[in-house]
Amino acid sequence: MARGQGTKSSRGSKIGDGGARRQTERVKTARRRKIGSTQWLQRQLNDPYVQEARKDGYRSRAAYKLSQIDEKFKLFKPGIKVVDLGAAPGGWTQIAVEKVLPEISGGKVIAFDINEILPIKGATILQGDLFDTKVPEELRHLTLGKADGVLSDMAAAATGHSKTDHLRTMALAEEALRFACDALIDGGFFVVKILQGADEPALFSCMRKSFGKVKRYKPAASRSDSKEIYIIGTQFKGS
Numbered sequence: 001m002a003r004g005q006g007t008k009s010s011r012g013s014k015i016g017d018g019g020a021r022r023q024t025e026r027v028k029t030a031r032r033r034k035i036g037s038t039q040w041l042q043r044q045l046n047d048p049y050v051q052e053a054r055k056d057g058y059r060s061r062a063a064y065k066l067s068q069i070d071e072k073f074k075l076f077k078p079g080i081k082v083v084d085l086g087a088a089p090g091g092w093t094q095i096a097v098e099k100v101l102p103e104i105s106g107g108k109v110i111a112f113d114i115n116e117i118l119p120i121k122g123a124t125i126l127q128g129d130l131f132d133t134k135v136p137e138e139l140r141h142l143t144l145g146k147a148d149g150v151l152s153d154m155a156a157a158a159t160g161h162s163k164t165d166h167l168r169t170m171a172l173a174e175e176a177l178r179f180a181c182d183a184l185i186d187g188g189f190f191v192v193k194i195l196q197g198a199d200e201p202a203l204f205s206c207m208r209k210s211f212g213k214v215k216r217y218k219p220a221a222s223r224s225d226s227k228e229i230y231i232i233g234t235q236f237k238g239s
């Protein structure tokens, strides 16, 4: 669990100020390390959110994205039931647990991923592929018509070909929307990650049919050079 109370950095101060003072770390290009992985390592070492996540005890820098989304849209409160799709390694789940407080509020946070998620106190963890009909059955059983919120930060491994990456992420987003429409209670919310591209408007208009309000949002923690953006649907109209 995160050591700190809430997400300090999402409030802006530490990351903005600290980033300016920090010295840029350079990574020596090892003879057998590819240039791409050297650049990735250098970016990780110099990313203020990576450093802050390490300090605050979050498993990923992505934790700050959800925290900033919640600051903007005020989605969470103690006692609600939330499903986190594509939750590994667990940064979003940590934030959800901090806000839902399952152990004292009677709320629930269910984290689901195709990869293993190490235990997070207060969260129920399930492993499986959202496209695999058998595994989501267990998930559906736990959540059918009972979830106040569904989150999806699911992403396929990047190929580097932007159109392919866009389409693969859209397929995950559409599946997450299908899941959310079965799982949510009336008035519930859905947060989904996409990579911007040609198919985005179709998902957006699909969401507008099911949610009273639909907004796009790019949190400050989302890298500016990335096509990643989040679509937030609130006031679910019912399946």
Ligand SMILES: C[S@@+](CC[C@H](N)C(=O)[O-])C[C@H]1O[C@@H](n2cnc3c(N)ncnc32)[C@H](O)[C@@H]1O
Residues within 6 Å of the ligand: 059, 060, 062, 063, 085, 086, 087, 088, 089, 090, 091, 092, 093, 112, 113, 114, 115, 128, 129, 130, 131, 153, 154, 155, 156, 172
């Ligand atoms: C960007 S990571 C999520 C990071 C996470 N939100 C956090 O805060 O730590 C995307 C995740 O989506 C998961 N994923 C991709 N395809 C999936 C699928 N078909 N079913 C379940 N999870 C999937 C990946 O395994 C990966 O862990």
